[in-house]
Amino acid sequence: MFRLKQGIRRFFFVVALAFFCFFSAAPFVWMTITVFKQDKDLYRSGNNPFIFNEPPTLDHLRLLFNETNYTIFLRNSLFIGVLVVIITLVFALPAAYSLARLTGRWGERAGIGIFLVYLVPPTLLFIPLSRIVVSLGLNNTLWALVLIYPTISIPFSTWLLMGFFKSIPKDLEEAAMMDGYSRFGAIMRVVLPLSLSGVIAVIVFTFTLTLHEFIYALAFVSSSAQRTISVGVPTELIRGDVFFWQSLMAAAAIVAIPVGIIYVFFLDRLVAGFTMGAVKG
């Protein structure tokens, strides 16, 4: 009887697991299949979209890499992403630490204040920000985005890291100071290693933000060679009302699949990161 109950429970567990696996993986699988489909296979509405009714082809990948600026967009996005991640960490780590530790009860309020900044939508901010970008002479360059993206990523990251730093007992830092380290040494050797999940969460959050952000990238950069993936791909592969579906899918899958794998790889730490921030922020 007990074994039967266990068996039923296990059965439902496996069914649920299979459903969610399918639910999560289906878009990626569909995208990947579409990439290699010939036009006449894709556009015939009677065809099953999940199998190859005609032999697969590499034509659309060739189009993407040879006849568009896709590699340039990739390079631009990577360049912006890495720089923004670095800038964010450089500002958010010390800000979060000092708000968590040094300013007493005002730290909490300032932290909430900083988080509220993150809630102001880009659609409101891009007008004043564009004045700043123009007066700095950065319009139509990647540097405009390197300057603007941290305005979103730093407040959120600061708030997230604050939760982590607060969860680390002060005793540990003081113990490190008694053990012969300066405050900075204690931070590097004790506080940072213990908030690694938070740092990884910040890196992943910031990097994906720069990949998918659309409004600023569209507003501040207009020359094709300076575009990021999120703006460049749709502008080059949607010409009038003609959609180059297979190449669009290829462009998206090439970016989304590695990011997805990284997410899965760090999933436990990320969940820890976001929930901790949520509870203790």
Next chain:
Amino acid sequence: MAVIETKGLTKYFGEVKAVDGIDLSIQEGELMVILGPSGCGKTTLMRMIAGLEKPTGGEVMIAGENVTELPPRARPIAMVFQSYALYPHMTVFNNIAFPLKARGGFSKEELKEKVEWAASILGIERLLARKPRELSGGERQRVALSRALAKEPGVLLLDEPLSNLDAKLRASARDELQRFQRRLGITTIFVTHDQIEALGMGDRIVVMSGGKIVQVGTPRDVYHDSSNVFVAQFLGSPGMNILEMDDFLVGFRPEQFTLKTHETESDGQKTFSFSVTRVEYLGADQLIYGNIEGYEREYHVVAKFSSESTSIVEANHTYEFVVNRDQLRYFEKQAGSRIEPRSF
């Protein structure tokens, strides 16, 4: 020679005076206990000696050198935190090696040798490969002590190190800690709110209240010759019984309050009429609660008998109880300080 001296050490937190002009001198090899209720400033005093808290005023001298302005790392001090503060991401070995790495200049072999030496003092060599979360409370405490000893400090500070252990373990830890301190002869400051720990372990005890030192002395001194009504009531379980007379206070210890018998009757005794309200049986001891009658007001007091005692006392009866006159203690009514015997 005094290893640690504080001169007029004072600390304000905003408007609140946490520590108020402490002059203290601790001798080489001594185990000095700082005792007081929570909020009396004892932990703040220790943190100022450690360098974790910056004094508002006054000086800290260690081995004759003024260290008031020096950061913790520049002081020859190690500290064991109440929480033990083991680094959760490091093995026990790396925890103990951490202060040595800070100093630097050790080869890998020397480091290993030193860590093993520090671990062997507390008998935890077999734990070196573990992480703190895999240790029991008692083992964590030993790791914390080993880590503190690894850098061979001149002074060891212990902040309520026994309060996280369960009651049974605490007694054996007290014994072990004291033997270990004697063996190494290391000057130790031990902060606690537990008067049993203080009486049992201290060479001397500093009793603090409201940021000030109330009394300094050996355990025997502070218990039997409390300089102040606060000390008299804080020490002992239960504390001293206090009777409030017109212009002074008189007190006696519960264990000195005994049933009057023909054999014990003498002139050197003060007799009270004691109406018992409740008898509490505590295994080895029994506590007898009741009221002293025959004065303008009733005094609620406690007597402590051994359970082996042949005197049988029951609730809702009145007995004649006595205290030897030389065991009565007299205190000033306002300030609470000790005064000469009075008659009453």
